[in-house]
Amino acid sequence: MLQKTPPSLSDADLTRKIAKDKYQLKLFALQQQLARIQQAYLFHGHKAVIVFEGWDAAGKGGTIRRISQALDPRSFKVWPIGAPRNYYLNRHHLLRFWERLPPAGAISAFDRSWYGRVMVERVEGFTPESRWRQGYREINEFERMLVDDGTRVVKLFFHISPDEQMHRFEERLRNPMKQWKLTYEDFRNRTKWHAYAEAIEEMFAKTSTDYAPWNLIPANHKRYARVTAMKKVVKALSHGVDLDPQHLDGKTLDAARQHLDVDQELIDSLRARTE
Structure with a gap:
């Protein structure tokens, strides 16, 4: 089922900072919360997918x-x-x-994803319109199958203004350690900003579902974007999950007592938690 109110690029308050x-x-x-989540996923066999999409230089990699x-x-x-x-x-x-x-027990992050079908392939004409339009249904069904199979799906879109993007391109040009990030395609894609914005809006409208909603991240300020995105991930991955540290079983505790120079009091306290 489609989300009742999908996000729109205009919803992002690009002035937000921290x-x-x-x-x-x-x-x-x-x-710290992410580390606890990972331990819980390993123990309980949960699994998750995090999708990172957004404009060039919007801060996904950071x-x-x-x-x-x-x-x-x-x-x-990743x-x-x-x-x-x-x-x-x-x-x-x-x-x-x-x-x-x-x-089971793992988390995968996609830096760009299957949404290239309805963004890049659409705007650049790599795929016939009839096929990329079918992509909306195929993607929704794909994500529905993932969720039904027990995989949590978190989708993040990093939104920046055209002016901020140009500022970051210049920063990359001037910084020798970031020049590798800057390509001709970055500048060429800017000439199609409006076409991409139109594709993004339709992507939100057709693929933001109640089981895999889109999260719009205002990203003009990098620190704010990172914290906001990580909050979304923590909330989605921790909901309904027991994050308490898992207790050692009795057999492991017996072996620890036999082979380690530790106090019996410690072993007894750990055994009490297990029992």
Whole structure:
């Protein structure tokens, strides 16, 4: 079922910001929560997908890095999505995403995603209109199947103004450590800003569902965007999940008592929690 009130780009208050000291405190707290969530997912076998979409230079990568800092890479995977190679061009557009879905106990983040079908492929004319229009239904059904299979789906769209985007392009040009991020395509895509905005609005309207809603992130100020996006992730992934640390079983405690130089009092206290 489609979300009753899907987001619109005009909803984003791009003036929102957060002070650096407050940001650091919130960031640390959110990272601690993410670590607890990951432990709970590993123990209970939950799984989740986080979709990162947005304008070029909107801050997706910076947010992904802050999330990655908190999580064990053995059960957290980031998939950067670019143009499909020939193998996938000859197959259904969702195949390469099916192959990258998380197993039980894991979380996967997609830096760009299956929404390229109804944005890039639509605007650039890579796909006939009849096919990208079918993409809305295919994507909704894909995400419905994920949710029915027990996968939580969190979708984030980072929105910035054209002026802020140009400012960040210039920053990348001037900073030798960021120049690799700047490409000719970044500037070429700007000439189609209005076409992309139209595609984004229709994407929100047709794919923001009650089981996988879109979260619009005002991203003109990077710190505010990171904290806001991470709050959305924490809320969606922790809802209804027991985040309390899991207790050791009796067999493990017996082995610990036998092999470790620890007080019996510690073992007894841990055993009491288990029982």
